[in-house]
Amino acid sequence: MEGRAQNLSHVLRLLMGLVVLGVLMGLLMAGLAIPAIGAGGSVANSSVKAFNDLPSEFAISPLAQQSKIVDSSGKQLIANPYDENRIVVPLKSISPWMQKAQIAIEDSRFYEHGGLDVRGFTRAVVSNFQSGDVQGASTLTQQYVKITMQENALRRDDEEAAQAAVAKTYTRKLQELKYALDVERNFTKDQILTGYLNLVYYGDRAYGVEAAAQNYFGVPAAKLTLVQSALLAGIVQQPTAYNPVLNPKQAEARRNTVLDRMQALGMASAKEVAAAKKVKVQDMLGNRKPPKGVCQRSSEPYFCAYMMRYLEVSPQMAILGKTPQERLKNINQGGLTIRTTLDMKLQAATLKELTRAVKIGNKSNLGAASTIIEPGTGKVLAMAQATDFGDSELNLNTDQKYGGSQYGYQIGSTAKTYALVTALESGMPLDATVNAPSASPDDPYTFYNSEMKDKCGTGPEGWRVGNDYRSGGRMSLYQMTTESINTAFAQLTIDLGACKVHETMTRMGVHEGSGKPVDQAIPSVALGAATVTPITMASSYATLAARGKYCEPSPIASITTANGKEIKVPPASCKQVIRPDIADGVNQLLQGPLKERRGTAEGSWDFSVRPAAGKTGTTNNHNQSWFVGYTPQRAASVWIGNIKVANKSGKPYTLNGKTFNEYGYKAKVFGGTVAAPVWEQIMKAATNGLPVVKFTEPSAAVKNGNYQAIPDVTGDSVSTATEKLEAAGFKVKVGGRVDSTVREGRVAGTSPDRRQAKGATVTLQISNGNSQPVVQQRPRTQAPRPTAAAPSPTAVAPTPIPQPTTAGPGPKPKPPKPTKR
Incomplete structure (x- = not known):
């Protein structure tokens, strides 16, 4: 029964x-x-x-496809962002073998039916009712409909609709059939086949035939052979079971089934099929290019990673979506062409010069990074670093939100530029002088909080500042900049007010890698204990090159949709942050380090070709070295230093005694030792072919400042001198006693002695009664370039980098010739 x-x-x-x-x-x-x-x-x-009653009109949405990130010329591919590894190609770019193989195994009567293969459908219906299943006999058009519905649902993040699109029910099959008939009425067979081959999943994270061909064989779909085509065509039915990487035996058996079917249909000869069957699947995969992370397979992985983060989080990129998630979806699925500002020729030259100094993969804890900015636009023209992306994806050039560090590296004497800007803004003339306390490496000068004008001071024990050789006395802004005299800039920052200089730094775009303002303590402000990234320093110095206009760095030139429509990209945010004539004055001062015989970067630029300006930077213990410089058309930063700044016990590493690849062994390392020469070669490449543009001459107002003559009070009593100076609009401070022919206790002179800004402080020098005249100390010995002075332990920048309490060891006074710093 x-x-x-x-x-x-x-x-x-x-x-x-x-x-x-x-x-x-x-x-x-x-x-x-x-x-x-x-x-x-x-x-x-x-x-x-x-x-x-079922819907009959089938809407085919554009396929989710890879976007393209290209260089500034639009010709060189940098990356293909994607959710699905898919590259959409026209039918003419797909091998005829591939077209035949897919039709042979999936739908041999594809070009004969109108969307439904009656013979196959009849056989399937009878089989289904015999077994109770719902299966098979779908034409290639029906498969195309099913997968398209699933794809569209996934793009809407509608998981329920995606599951319904492939559910094994009669209702779904009937709907699929009706849609297939509609597709056949409205599209040609070649259009349907093109859509199918670009849509289906070929396993191993490869969607569409172009991605599959590159993934498995390392060739474009246009060059697929008979045996390769048969292998790919066979995968579609069961992408995991027939994956040739995971299951080569099953894949080979399935491939041979496809070949037999092609022979039976007359699509391939018996000889061709026999030859194809002799090829082992394992031998077919020798040149495969499996998909990696978007930037891991980029020719410029660090710039790629910076670009992706920029597209996701930069306010400028709100045109791509309100949230990072929405933007990423549009980037990965939209088939956009994103043209960047990256100059690939300059990028290659930059990396070449960095690696001439620091070998990638070195065992000496050495790193190097450089960013090149176009002044006045903020365009990032190059961004390179001498590290391996496979070992570390940390971008040494950029801020934390773009894939970099939350700190950066201490900037050393490159920070002195901001005191110069503040000085000229305060009315100091271009030839103003500063009375620098005398100091040497072994005899630092201590500045106390009582000398500070504002809250941006130091700890109660004071701030000890040393020079790399005995130096001090009255010196001009140009001389102290050329020779990078630490005590001179410390005194200048105190005179101006360190908080005022800090405000200048912030205004010119200086911040930590975290995006927060740098520390306000005077060691950070005056001598560069602050930690900053190379891209920030390059864009900040570009402000001077652009005569006071600061532009936020931007790597985007244009964005175009898959159908060729250009998306309007907002320009980079630019703002005039200092007066043009102030920038002109600072530009003149910053030519000194490169131009003068005693300059800290002397010999690193040929002024007979074109003018340039910049500043060296060396941090405490010679831990890091910098050069940041510019011409009117290009600005570039070069950092060369210790990637890890200190050992486990907190002791800072030093660059001294290390070998810098082609630059060789260096006993003492300053900003001018390696960083400046590397910058020179990078800047030559950056300016090659550009017209020569000179810096604008400073205006008379900047040259003369708002200084006024100081009344002669020599020989007066302190009270009388004070009255005269205050009547002239100056503040008065009583200084120390000096040798003088003036009677003891009387005023021997003032500091400064000739001019001072109205409302500024004039210091009285009191005679001690000795008959020696007042002599201003001014060193004339040739000496090595100085390093940044050490901050006080109670006034260090808020970073994990330990700050010693004294300046690092330096060369002895009066060496035979200067060393670049």
Whole structure:
């Protein structure tokens, strides 16, 4: 009885299948526009009505496809951001072998039917009702409809609709059939085949035939051979089971099935098939290019990573979406062409020069990084570093939100530039002088909080500042900049007010890698204990090159949609932050380090070719070295230093005694030792072919400042001198005693002695009664370039970098010739 029951059930399912088949065939014969006629009684009528009520218009959305990030010329590919590893290509870029193989194994009568293969469908319906399953016999067009519906649902983040698109139900199959017929009416066979081959999944994270061809064989789809095409075509049915990387035996058996089918259909000869079958699957995968992370497979991985983060989080990129997630989806799926500002020729030259000094993968804890900015626009023209992306993805050039460090590296004497800007803004003339306390490496001068004008001071124990050789006395802004005299800039910063200089730094774009302002303590402000990234320093100095206009760095030139429509990209945010004539004055002062015989970067630029300006920087213990410089058209920073700044016990590493690849062994390392010469070669490449543009001459107002003559009070009593000076509009401070022919206790002179800004402080020098005249100390010995003075332990920048309390060891006074710093 049980056997009879099973047989009866089988017969009933078969009869029902024939009824449904009759209904569907009637529908097809009537072109889907028939009324509910009797084609099998009430069941048939209701089936016809249900079928006619199904939606019939099928919308094909553009495929999610890789976007392209290209260089400034638009010709060189940097990266392909994607969610799905897919590269959409036209049918003419797909090998005829591939077209034949896919049709042979999936739908051999593809070019004959109108969306439904009647023979295959009849066989499947009968089989389904015999077994009770819902399966098979889908034409290539029906498969295209099913996968497109699933793809569109996934792009809408509609998981329920995505599951429904592939559900094994009669309702879904009927809907799929009706859509397939609509597609056949509205698209050519070649259009359908193109869509299918670009859409289907070929396993191993490869979507579409172009990505699959590159993934498995390292060739474009246009060059696929018979045996390669057969292997790919066979994967589609079961992408995991027939994955040739995971399951080569199953993949080979499936490939041979495809080859046999192609031979049976006359698509390939017996000889061609026999030769193809002899090829082992493992031998076919020798040149495969498996997909990696977007930037891991980029030719410029660090710039790629910076770009991706910039596109996701920069306010300028709100045109791509309100949130990082929305932007990333549009980037990965939209087929955008994102043209960057990156000059690939300059990028290559920059990396070449960095690696001439610091070998990638060195075991000496050495790193090097450089960013080049176009002044006045903020365009990032190059960004390179001498490290391996595979070992560390940390971008040494950029801020934390763009893939860099939350700190950066201490900038040393490059910070002195901001005191110069503040000095000229305060009215100091271009030839103003500063009375620098005398100091040497072994005899630092201590500045106390009582000398500070504002809260940006130091700890109660004072701030000890040393010079790399005995130096002090009255010196001009130009001389102290050329020779980078620490005590002179410390005194200047105190005279101006360290908080005022800090405000200048912030205004000119200086900040830590975290985006926070640098520390306000005077060691950070005056001598560069602050930690900053190379891109920030390059864009800040570019402000001077652009005559006071600061522009936020931007790597975007244009964005174009997949259909060629340009998206309007907002320009980089630019603002005039200092007066043009102030910038002109600072530009003149900063030519000294490169131009003069005693300059800290002397010999690193040929002024007979074009003018340039810049500043060296060396940090405490010779831990880091910098050169940041510019011409009117280009600004570049070069950092060369210790990637890890200190050992486990907190002791800072030093650059001294290390070997810098082609530059060789260096006993003492300053900003002018390696960083400046590397900058020179990079800047030559950056300015090659550009017209020579000179810096603008400083205005008379900047040259003369707002200084006024100081009354002569020599020989007066302190009280009388104070009255005269205060009447002239100056503040008065009583200084120390000096040798003088003036009577003891009387005023021997003032500091400064000739001019001072109205309202500024004039210091009285009091005679001690000795008959020696007042002599201003001014060193004339040739000496090595100085390093940044050490900050006080209570006034260090808020970074993990330990700050020693005294200046690092330096060369002895009066060496035979200067050393670059």
